Amino acid sequence: MNTRQSNRFAGAIGVAAAAVIVIALTGILHARFAMGDKPAERIPLTVAATGYHLQDSYLRQVSYLGLVAAGRKARLGFEISGTVAELPWREGSPVAKGQLIARLDDASLRASYSATSADLDQARSELELAKLKARRQRELRESGAVSREAFDETRLRAQALASRVEAVTARLHSIEIQIEKATLRAPYAGVIADRFVHQGAVVNPGMPVVQFIETAGREANIGVAVAKARSLQVGREYTLKLRGESFSSPLLTVRPDVDPVTRVTTAVFAIPPDIDAVDGEPITLIMEESVEARGGWLPIAALLESSRGLWNVLRLEESPQGTRTVREAVEVLEIQGDMAYVRGSLADNSLVVANGVHRTTPGTLVAVAGAR
Numbered sequence: 538m539n540t541r542q543s544n545r546f547a548g549a550i551g552v553a554a555a556a557v558i559v560i561a562l563t564g565i566l567h568a569r570f571a572m573g574d575k576p577a578e579r580i581p582l583t584v585a586a587t588g589y590h591l592q593d594s595y596l597r598q599v600s601y602l603g604l605v606a607a608g609r610k611a612r613l614g615f616e617i618s619g620t621v622a623e624l625p626w627r628e629g630s631p632v633a634k635g636q637l638i639a640r641l642d643d644a645s646l647r648a649s650y651s652a653t654s655a656d657l658d659q660a661r662s663e664l665e666l667a668k669l670k671a672r673r674q675r676e677l678r679e680s681g682a683v684s685r686e687a688f689d690e691t692r693l694r695a696q697a698l699a700s701r702v703e704a705v706t707a708r709l710h711s712i713e714i715q716i717e718k719a720t721l722r723a724p725y726a727g728v729i730a731d732r733f734v735h736q737g738a739v740v741n742p743g744m745p746v747v748q749f750i751e752t753a754g755r756e757a758n759i760g761v762a763v764a765k766a767r768s769l770q771v772g773r774e775y776t777l778k779l780r781g782e783s784f785s786s787p788l789l790t791v792r793p794d795v796d797p798v799t800r801v802t803t804a805v806f807a808i809p810p811d812i813d814a815v816d817g818e819p820i821t822l823i824m825e826e827s828v829e830a831r832g833g834w835l836p837i838a839a840l841l842e843s844s845r846g847l848w849n850v851l852r853l854e855e856s857p858q859g860t861r862t863v864r865e866a867v868e869v870l871e872i873q874g875d876m877a878y879v880r881g882s883l884a885d886n887s888l889v890v891a892n893g894v895h896r897t898t899p900g901t902l903v904a905v906a907g908a909r
Contacts, residue, residue: 581860581904586853587891589833595878596825597871601761601801605779605808605818608754609725612733612745615641616718621738624746628731631752632723639746641719650712657705664702667695727751730816750816755808757786759822760801766791769804776823777806783823784812830870832880838892840869840877851890851897852883853905862890864899 619641632638731748734740757777761769769775774785786806795802804822808814840848848869851862867881883889888905890897897903 581902582897583904583906584853584893584897585891586888586905587836587839589835589883589885589887589889591831591833591885593831594827594829595832595834595871597828597873599765599824599826600778601759601765601804601822601824603757603759603803603820603822605814605816605820606756606758607727607750607816608756609727609751610730610816611724611749612747613638613721613724613749614742614744614746615639615721615740616742617641617715618741619643619719619739621734621736621740621746624732624734624736626729626732626747628729630729632727632729632749634723634726636723637720638723638729638749639721641740643716643719646712646716646719650709650716653705653709653712657702657709660698660702660705664695664698667698670695721746723749725751726753753810755812755814755816756789757806757808757814757820757822759804759806759820760796760799761791761804761822763795763800763802765824765826766802766804775806777808778821778823779812779814779818784809828871830878830880832870832878833883833885834876834878835867835889836891837872837875837877839889839894840867840879841894847881848879849894850879850881850883851894851899853888853890853903859902860905861902862897862899865889 621639622642623637623640626632626638727749729747730750733745733747740746769788769791771788771790774787776783777786778784786808789805789807792803792805806822808820814820835850839850841850843849843866846868847866850865850867852865853860854863865882865887867879867883869877869879871878890903
């Protein structure tokens with residue numbers, strides 16, 4: 538027997554052996570079924586369920602961005618010209634109300650004050666002398682010892698000196714005011730935000746010396762849509778968020794105009810004194826609004842992405858064989874945290890697979906662990 542015949546013979550023997558094994562196994566299985574044995578039933582997948590309840594609207598959180606603004610801020614300067622003699626503060630320095638901010642060299646003013654004060658003393662002395670003369674000549678005039686002309690001259694000179702005293706007094710008061718204006722003091726408690734001149738600089742009236750920002754009375758200027766602004770109530774507390782921290786703040790006013798660029802109006806809120814807010818810092822108004830849309834809330838874990846922007850959920854349905862899953866299409870309208878507000882073909886009070894939807898397919902029999 539050659540090699541090719543040997544290979545054919547061996548192959549025939551292998552096929553025959555396989556056929557015998559298959560026949561034997563089939564016989565064993567038939568024998569077991571005849572004795573009442575059945576294949577083991579598949580255990581249904583256990584799933585958690587959640588209820589879907591229809592409602593006509595839902596609340597969502599909206600935010601409006603604004604800026605922190607100091608209650609008062611101004612560029613402070615002198616009302617008179619002069620040389621800056623003292624400017625002790627740097628940017629960021631806190632200054633109490635009435636405290637010195639800057640001072641001009643007032644040496645010439647004080648010299649003028651001394652000279653004018655001396656003129657006033659002289660005028661008062663001359664006035665006193667003129668009054669004494671007028672009093673004496675009035676007595677002599679009654680006895681006829683002094684002519685009427687001499688008496689009138691003395692009397693009118695006393696009146697002229699009285700006017701001179703008033704004029705010199707006013708001039709002296711004016712110099713006092715100028716000396717006072719040579720000192721720049723804080724109009725309220727605040728912080729030096731910027732300095733525009735330094736010691737030794739010559740300034741003119743109205744020229745800015747420092748940028749001064751009030752530390753108290755901070756406000757939040759927040760742009761709000763006109764339609765939403767109509768619902769705001771002055772005096773009511775609203776929630777503001779600054780650097781991730783939320784706090785309540787009363788509404789002071791709503792401006793009656795609209796910004797031509799942003800097309801929003803400005804709502805002004807008072808920031809509590811214990812809140813550390815910096816002028817120009819962003820701040821947010823947090824509000825809730827009702828959205829008219831019929832739907833219901835479901836966990837995000839219950840959603841399975843579908844096509845064309847839709848999502849699928851697995852609704853639980855009772856059947857003669859048990860609880861099975863049915864695919865339903867929904868549209869997501871809002872997401873808040875781990876919940877989604879959806880609408881679609883789901884009926885009210887439906888039970889839906891709450892999570893693990895990727896582990897099962899529509900039509901699968903499942904066991905429900907519990908509904909929530």
